[in-house]
C-alpha cells in the first residue's frame with residue numbers, strides 16, 4: 001500500500017492523511033469518514049477492516065475475492081449524523097470483467113461504544 005499516494009476515496013488528500021488512520025485502528029468520528037474508509041478498504045481488499053466496521057447484526061461471515069471488482073471512484077452525495085444514527089448517500093463506480101457499473105446507495109450507520117458501524121444500505125436509482 002502506498003501511503004504517499006492520493007486516497008482512493010477521492011477526498012483529494014493523501015492516503016496517509018485520509019483513510020490510513022482508520023485502517024490502522026483509529027475510530028472514525030463521522031459516518032462519512034467511515035464510509036470513505038470502507039470504500040478505500042474495498043479498493044485495497046482490506047477484508048478484515050470491512051468486517052470489523054460492519055455491525056454485528058448485519059455482518060457477513062466472511063468476504064470473498066471471487067468477483068474481481070475494479071473500483072473506479074466514489075462520490076459522496078449527502079452525509080448526516082443525528083445521535084447514534086448516521087446516513088450517507090453515495091455513488092461508487094466500478095468495473096467487473098471490463099464492464100462499468102454504478103452503485104448508488106443510501107447507507108445506514110450506527111454509533112456504538114465509541115465507534116461508527118455500517119449497518120445496511122438501500123439501493124437508489126441514479
Ligand SMILES: [Zn+2]
Nearest residue numbers: 007009018019
Ligand atoms: Zn480517504
